Amino acid sequence: MELVIALTIGVLAGSGLWLLLRPRTFQVIIGLSLMSYAVNLFIFSMGRLRMGAPPILDPSVPNPAHYADPVPQALVLTAIVISFAMTALFLVVLLAARGLSGSDHVDSTEQGP
Amino acid sequence: MSFGDHLIIAPIVIPLLAGGLMLLFDGRRWLSTAINVLATAALLAVSIALLVMINLSDPGALAKPYLLGNWPANFGIILIVDRLAALMLVLTAAIACASLLFALASSHQLGRFFHPLFQFLLMGLSGAFLTGDLFNLFVFFEVLLAASYGLALYGSGRARVSASLHYIVINLAASSLFLIGVSLIYGTAGTLSMAALAERIPLLDPSERRLFEMGAAILGIAFLVKAAGWPLCFWLPSLYAAATAPVAALFAVLTKVGAYVILRLGSITAEAAGGGSIFFAEGWLVALGVATMFFAAIGLLAVQDMRRLAGYNVLVSSGTVLAAIGLGGAGLIGAALFYLVSSTLSLAAFFLLVELVERGRTPADDVLAVTLEVYGTDEERLEERDHVGVAIPALMAVLGLAFLACALLLSGLPPLAGFIAKFAILNSLFAQRSLGGGETVPWRDWIVVVVLIVSSLATVIATMRAGTRAFWSVDRELPHVRGAELGAVGLLLFLCATITVQAGAVVTFTQATANALELRRPYTGAVRLHSEDLRAPVPGQ
Helix, strand or coil: CHHHHHHHHHHHHHHHHHHHHHEEEHHHHHHHHHHHHHHHHHHCCCCCCCCCCCCCCEEEEEECHHHHCCCHHHHHHHHHHHHHHHHHHHHHHHHHHHHHHHHEEEECCCCCC | CCCCHHHHHHHHHHHHHHHHHHHHHCCCCHHHHCCCCCCHHHHHHHHHHHHHHHHCCCCHCCCCEHHHCCCCCCCEEEEEEEEEHHHHHHHHHHHHHHHHHHHHHHHHHCCHHHHHHHHHHHHHHHHHHHEHHHHHHHHHHHHHHHHHHHHHHCCHHHHHHHHHHHHHHHHHHHHHHHHHHHHHHHHHCCCCHHHHHHHHHCCCCCHHHHHHHHHHHHHHHHHHHHHHHCCCCCHHHHHHCCCCHHHHHHHHHHHHHHHHHHHHHHHHCCCCCCCCCCCCCHHHHHHHHHHHHHHHHHHHHHCCCCHHHHHHHHHHHHHHHHHHHHCHHHHHHHHHHHHHHHHHHHHHHHHHHHHHCCCCCCHHHHHHHHHHHHHCCCCCHHHHHHCCCCCCCHHHHHHHHHHHHHHHHCCCCCCHHHHHHHHHHHHHHHHHHCCCCCCCCCCCHHHHHHHHHHHHHHHHHHHHHHHHHHHHCCCCCCCCCHHHHHHHHHHHHHHHHHHCCCCHHHHHHHHHHHHHHHHHHHHHHHHHEEEEEEEECCCCC
């Protein structure tokens, strides 16, 4: 499972980074979204990958080592909400830039052939 | 908990409530204005109260924690106020007051959401200064960034939207780095509380330690983007030039948040024995600071536009602070904190002033400036009209004097606070080396000294050139300036003058702050006092 997760994060982050460096604002926003997915998976994997560990405390099993780590889950949840809001905000700015300059280039001007 | 303890959370709660209320009263502009003024004034009052409270408290309790919901510090969310946090809070609130005063002068032009965004930015800033753990730091960073995106876009227009687009992309990418760094640190150290980190780091085994340092490095890059360290600073001049003046003045504090966090984490994670720190990163910070100053000096000499000039001055200031933090040592950091206060105040004043001066400019003036540069002075034009004995109008004289004061402050010439700050930095740099037993000053320090002086020289040249062109040109229209706007600039310059006159008291305070940072025991001790043992018996066992 480690390999699958690692490959997924790598592919997502790689494609996100490539798109982030593209000149069109739409490519940039997709790149940022892919990056945030990669980051969210990464945070999650930092709580150590475990199969079948229950997330909710059961009074009959008092040892906390038997449960999934709740902190990364809380972190991921916050990170998802924030990145979602920021993507929405960026979308508005993207449209404003497109409307004001008539170009979807990140520098708001078309240059070169 | 006494009333005074609850004051600690007030700098976050006041802007939050004020911002939320304003959204409810959407559309009633005078009400929003009134709430904003009250909330900003209250923030200033609370910040000053916190500063006084911390300063008067006994030396054993230099940091006061605030436990949200009274959970033990190792389980719940914790806020901590110490001298450094209180100092930054007062600085932010003072600049916010001046910036708001400036904005109110043309309040009829303000859009509906200026006031709420302003308050949310203040909330994010206060939260970032007060928070005691890394993840809440992330959350407050996002709050302040989201508000700053809105404020940067404020007033719309093509240049603003284009500059803000770059700013948003860079900061979203930096937020990803922030999260990666935070999760690496959590994955290795198992905690995100800054105080607990300080205790866990020495216990890490070497393989984990390597991973932890990588996480810290990635986190550091995210902060360097905020602090505008070279080569992560190219977004700054165009954004600050495009933003409206009150917003740009408030943004002068934003770069200092990055420097604040680097300083805070650096002191927390400093090795108890060696004095080195993973966040100070073995001279990397010094190199980046020097590169930033050098880049800013070149930028200062190259720019024509006064607004961009102000932006490059921000870079000089962050470069100086980063280099000083990187070199380390309590004396130098105390001096750097004084420099941080004086340079941030003068930068804010400069941004406001530039707006007033530039208001009288027509686009034709810019063309003229370029042609002047290329073809030299147009002597024919001067001969045509006889300008001998033309007096400078009173308004321009006042603006010119304020400009002179800003130029002196920014370039570090006597007699104002800028000089004292830069002198204190250089002085403590040499003093530390001679105290350390070394006969010679290492070449790295010499580079910092030289670049610091060269960047000051570049500031002098650039501001002189801009000032000459703005105030000694005879045929330009007088800008339309309102009294409150001049008052805002005057307020900031008055504060600069105050810290010049009271430099002794302020330096004593920043020196005590730096000493407390170096000790770091007050900070971690205050948290440990409120923690509960993790191995407490679990019910049912």
